[in-house]
Amino acid sequence: GEDVEQSLFLSVREGDSSVINCTYTDSSSTYLYWYKQEPGAGLQLLTYIFSNMDMKQDQRLTVLLNKKDKHLSLRIADTQTGDSAIYFCAEKRNDYKLSFGAGTTVTVRA
Amino acid sequence: DGGITQSPKYLFRKEGQNVTLSCEQNLNHDAMYWYRQDPGQGLRLIYYSQIVNDFQKGDIAEGYSVSREKKESFPLTVTSAQKNPTAFYLCASSPQGGQKNIQYFGAGTRLSVL
Numbered sequence: 001g002e003d004v005e006q007s008l009f010l011s012v013r014e015g016d017s018s019v020i021n022c023t024y025t026d027s028s029s030t031y032l033y034w035y036k037q038e039p040g041a042g043l044q045l046l047t048y049i050f051s052n053m054d055m056k057q058d059q060r061l062t063v064l065l066n067k068k069d070k071h072l073s074l075r076i077a078d079t080q081t082g083d084s085a086i087y088f089c090a091e092k093r094n095d096y097k098l099s100f101g102a103g104t105t106v107t108v109r110a
Numbered sequence: 111d112g113g114i115t116q117s118p119k120y121l122f123r124k125e126g127q128n129v130t131l132s133c134e135q136n137l138n139h140d141a142m143y144w145y146r147q148d149p150g151q152g153l154r155l156i157y158y159s160q161i162v163n164d165f166q167k168g169d170i171a172e173g174y175s176v177s178r179e180k181k182e183s184f185p186l187t188v189t190s191a192q193k194n195p196t197a198f199y200l201c202a203s204s205p206q207g208g209q210k211n212i213q214y215f216g217a218g219t220r221l222s223v224l
Contacts (some may be wrong), residue, residue: 040220103150
């Protein structure tokens, strides 16, 4: 099965907050990442968090990490139509390998 | 502009044909990667290269081959042995392996079978 799990779809109203959740299995993971993929494009790194942190904030993005439950979340404040995309959670497996979830498709409705 | 360039954007393969996907980076990154993306699935690692003239198999290397003759270039060949090649292929690079392992991605090549 997947090492990293995410729900597949999220629909949110424009202006509301979006919360995308992810669970991972490797308790020794040191870095966790959020990537964004727009239609037909490659992946863009949004943010990452080191495992000794509980939270990281970057403008409209807030990442929360619960190491005990191996749970990672990405909150997008004031969601805009340009935030419609697929969001991938990933964990570092070793110095050269990342393990990706299946991606959460976020749809922003007016 | 610095970045990772993948070409072509769309590629069609006939039965029994080998095709090669190009990936070039001008970021001076040591490590490069090839991933395959299928609908509803995460990215799966095909091959990666830590340094010129060296590469390792990823999780789904069967039916694929790579070379790393130059630091900037990491072409992927999809051989006729790959029976289900239709997918979106993504190339990535990182400054080097190591602590953060932050990978930067190209725009992808969509491969279809005729």
